[in-house]
Amino acid sequence: MVEKTITLSKTSLFSSINNWEEIIEDKEFVNVFLSDVLEDYIQKQRWYGGKSSELKYIELIEYFRIQQGDEVYFGLILEVNFVEAFYHHYFLPIAFVSDENFAQENRILPLKLKNQEGYIIDAMHLEAFRKVVYQRISSALPIDKTPVQYHKSEGFNFPAYTSSRLMGVEQSNTSIIYNDAFILKFFRRIYADKNPDYEMSRFLSLKKDFKNTPPYIGSMNIIDSENVNITIGLMQKLVANNGDAWEYFLKEIDVIYRSIESKKINFDNLPNIQLFENKKISELPPEIVDWLGLNLINKVSLLAKRTAEMHIALGSEFEDTAFTPTRFNGDYTVWLKNRLTYQFQNRLNLAENNLHKLEGYALQLAKEFLDNKNIIRKRLVNFDWTKLKGERIRIHGDYHLGQVLVQDDDFCILDFEGEPESTIRDRKVKQPPLKDVAGIFRSFHYAIYSTIFNNQEHYKKNQEQLFKYGELLYKYMISIFLETYINTTQKENLHIGYSSERIFILKYCLLEKAIYELGYELNSRPKWTIIPLKGIANILNS
Numbered sequence: 001m002v003e004k005t006i007t008l009s010k011t012s013l014f015s016s017i018n019n020w021e022e023i024i025e026d027k028e029f030v031n032v033f034l035s036d037v038l039e040d041y042i043q044k045q046r047w048y049g050g051k052s053s054e055l056k057y058i059e060l061i062e063y064f065r066i067q068q069g070d071e072v073y074f075g076l077i078l079e080v081n082f083v084e085a086f087y088h089h090y091f092l093p094i095a096f097v098s099d100e101n102f103a104q105e106n107r108i109l110p111l112k113l114k115n116q117e118g119y120i121i122d123a124m125h126l127e128a129f130r131k132v133v134y135q136r137i138s139s140a141l142p143i144d145k146t147p148v149q150y151h152k153s154e155g156f157n158f159p160a161y162t163s164s165r166l167m168g169v170e171q172s173n174t175s176i177i178y179n180d181a182f183i184l185k186f187f188r189r190i191y192a193d194k195n196p197d198y199e200m201s202r203f204l205s206l207k208k209d210f211k212n213t214p215p216y217i218g219s220m221n222i223i224d225s226e227n228v229n230i231t232i233g234l235m236q237k238l239v240a241n242n243g244d245a246w247e248y249f250l251k252e253i254d255v256i257y258r259s260i261e262s263k264k265i266n267f268d269n270l271p272n273i274q275l276f277e278n279k280k281i282s283e284l285p286p287e288i289v290d291w292l293g294l295n296l297i298n299k300v301s302l303l304a305k306r307t308a309e310m311h312i313a314l315g316s317e318f319e320d321t322a323f324t325p326t327r328f329n330g331d332y333t334v335w336l337k338n339r340l341t342y343q344f345q346n347r348l349n350l351a352e353n354n355l356h357k358l359e360g361y362a363l364q365l366a367k368e369f370l371d372n373k374n375i376i377r378k379r380l381v382n383f384d385w386t387k388l389k390g391e392r393i394r395i396h397g398d399y400h401l402g403q404v405l406v407q408d409d410d411f412c413i414l415d416f417e418g419e420p421e422s423t424i425r426d427r428k429v430k431q432p433p434l435k436d437v438a439g440i441f442r443s444f445h446y447a448i449y450s451t452i453f454n455n456q457e458h459y460k461k462n463q464e465q466l467f468k469y470g471e472l473l474y475k476y477m478i479s480i481f482l483e484t485y486i487n488t489t490q491k492e493n494l495h496i497g498y499s500s501e502r503i504f505i506l507k508y509c510l511l512e513k514a515i516y517e518l519g520y521e522l523n524s525r526p527k528w529t530i531i532p533l534k535g536i537a538n539i540l541n542s
Contacts, residue, residue: 013110013111013112014032014033014109014110014111014112015111015112016029016111016112016114018113018114019114019115020072020096020113021072023111023113024060024074030060033120034057034058034059034060034078035057035058037108037109038058038078038092038108039055039057039058041108042058042078042080042090042092043055045188046171047090047171047172047173047174047188047189048090048188049172049189050082050088053082053083053084053086054082054083054084055080055081055082056081058078058081059078059079059081060077060078061077061078061079062076062077062222062224062225063076064148065148066093066123066129066133066136066148067132068132068135071128071129071132073093073094073095073123073129073132074093075091075092075093075222076091076092076093076094077089077090077091077190077222077224077230078090078091078092088189089189089190089191090188091186091187091188091189091232092122092188093123093124093129094108094121094122095120095121095122095123095126095128095129096111096113096118096119096121097121097126098116098117098118098119102119103119103121103125103126106121106122106125107119107120108121108122124166124174124186125166127164130164130178131161131164133176133184133220133233134158134164134178134184136150136220137150137152137158137184137218137219137235138152138158138161138218139152140152140218142154147222147223148220148221148222149221149222149223149229150218150219150220151218151219152217152218153205153206153215153216153217153218156217156218158217158218159179159181161178161179162179163178163179163180164176164177164178164179165177172188172189172420173185173186173187173188174186177238178235180238181237181238182217182236182237182238183214183235183236183237183238184218184233184234184235185197185234185235186232186233187231187234190230190231190232191230191424192224192226192228192230192424193228193229193230193231193424193425194221194229194230194231195231195234195417195424196397196416196417196418196424196427196428197234197415197416198221198231198234199322199416199428200314200394200396201213201214201216201234201236201416202216202219203314203317203320204216204313205236207317207320208316208317210309210310210313212306212309212310212410212411212412212413213310213412213414214236214237214238214239214412214414215237216234216235216236217235217236217237218235219231219233219234219235220233220235239407239412239414240407241405241406241407241412242405242406242407242408243405244401244406245303245404245405245406245411246400246402246404246443246447248406249296249401249444249447250447250450250454252293252295252296252299253296253447253451254451254455254458255293256291256292256293256296256473257458257459257466257469258458258459259293260459260460261459261460263290263291265291265469267465267468267469269287270285270287270288270291271285271288272472273475273476273479275538275542276479276482276503276506276542277475277479278482278483278486279479279480279483281297281298281301281480281483284297284476284480288476292473292476300477300480300481301480301481301483301484302409302411302484303404303440303481304480304481304482304485304488305488306410306411306413307399307413307436307437307440307485308485308488308489308492308494309488310396310413310436311433311436311489311494312488312489312492312494314393314394314395314433315391315393315433315494316492316494322428325391325392325393325430325495326391326392326393326430327391327392328385328388328390329385330385332385332392332429332430333383333385335426335429336383337380337381337383339426340380340512340515341377341380341381343512343515343519344376344515346519347515347522348370348373350518350522351366351369351370351518351522354522354526357526358526358529361467361530362526362527362529362530362533365529365530365534365536366529366533368537369518369536369537372540375540376511376515376540379508379511380508380511383508387501388497388501388504388505389497390432390434390495390496390497390501390502390505391432391433391494391495391496392430392431392432393430393431393433394428394430394431395430395431395432395433395435395436396413396418396436396439397416397417397418397427397436398415398418398419398439399413399439400439400440400442400443401440401443401444401447402443419516421516432497432505433489434496434505434509435505437481437482437485437506437509438506438509438510438512438513439509439513440481441474441477441478441506441510442510442513442514442517442532442535444477444478444481445474445531445534446531448473448474449467449470449528449531449534450531451470452466452467452470453528471534471538486502507539507542510535510538510539511536513535514532514535514539517531517532518532518533
């Protein structure tokens with residue numbers, strides 16, 4: 001029996017005749033908890049991804065115990081249904097605490113049980129819960145056939161638990177730092193399948209011994225009522241780093257822009273280069289080397305090498321069919337065209353409805369985008385797989401500078417979850433590795449324009465002149481990257497196609513990426529739409 005004595009969820013007292021260990025079996029309690037409490041609570045969480053839609057109702061579709069000895073916590077799998085006729089699944093672990101002074105900011109509701117009073121909280125905020133999870137993973141057996149499966153990397157010996165803390169503010173997941181040495185990422189939005197981040201991390205670390213990604217050491221999965229393996233958490237070694245490559249390149253590009261005045265760099269004296277024309281570092285014009293500096297040039301080349309090595313590892317599997325390379329075919333082409341034409345139409349509608357938010361050069365580019373819609377649509381549909389000889393492999397899928405850590409003189413690649421807008425099935429489709437390369441190129445483009453927007457008052461050139469320098473810088477960064485990437489992949493026989501095929505794939509993927517970005521910018525940062533719109537214009541004019 002459940003008694004609700006007050007109507008406001010934060011201060012309501014719910015009563016149950018059950019003990020905590022039996023609370024989820026109390027159907028009346030669950031109904032009140034889902035409808036009167038969680039509907040309000042979940043919409044206020046950073047990791048909740050349905051803020052732009054209207055919540056209809058929440059269902060508890062699975063629950064499981066997370067326990068060690070007498071300590072019992074519940075893992076809830078919530079199905080959030082929306083008025084717009086779709087749903088999300090979320091993972092919420094809950095704990096019961098009786099200490100009046102504990103977790104005052106993280107309470108979900110007060111609760112009176114058969115033998116005590118206290119509060120339900122998100123268990124992530126309870127150290128005792130975090131310790132139980134660490135102990136279950138660190139003591140996991142090689143084969144686990146229970147519904148809640150813990151796994152640890154073979155041969156890795158976990159030290160005893162000493163500490164745990166939540167890692168800063170995250171948007172979509174919750175990460176826990178253990179012993180200042182390991183990181184456990186709990187996936188908040190979950191899917192009826194193994195998470196790609198878990199699959200890719202485990203494959204690259206354990207099967208291919210790829211050194212430039214955080215080493216996989218453990219995980220937590222559940223087997224649901226339909227016998228589907230669902231990833232709940234991924235544990236990796238904590239990698240020492242100097243921040244991400246996004247921040248690193250922003251600083252380097254700012255130095256390059258400041259040097260225009262200090263080195264008296266005249267744009268007209270800088271040799272031009274064709275988009276996608278790759279050059280060895282030794283062949284770069286001295287004017288370009290002087291302007292960019294060898295530090296940035298070598299870092300772009302090193303990032304290209306690490307990207308190529310990641311793709312070589314992902315393309316070298318011949319046993320596990322989830323990772324074996326494959327060729328282009330008709331099925332892939334149909335999937336690709338359907339996906340992109342739908343996305344393109346969505347962006348067209350957004351652009352038409354948001355023209356009033358744009359001005360100046362951004363407005364001009366947006367009008368050109370709309371005027372060229374038939375040309376763009378034709379480009380997206382003009383994908384003839386019979387002319388493509390390269391391979392498709394599992395790729396990172398959401399590759400940009402923010403997914404790369406800087407480690408003194410090296411890089412570390414992380415976060416293999418894939419494109420946020422894509423379904424879990426689409427994220428696992430084998431793609432041309434050059435799609436990841438296109439992701440980094442778009443990130444270079446963003447870094448250049450972000451530097452201009454954020455530091456313009458420090459530069460003496462006007463915005464139009466800064467854009468000209470930026471576009472030339474962009475072409476040389478691409479040139480340096482491609483030279484190293486192509487040489488590295490060719491030496492290891494990863495088939496990415498011949499020159500004309502590579503350029504076709506790069507243009508296609510850059511167009512796809514820029515169209516994808518346009519949606520976010522139109523909705524969130526209209527001023528920044530100039531970046532994807534300029535990217536689209538570059539491809540149409542190349």
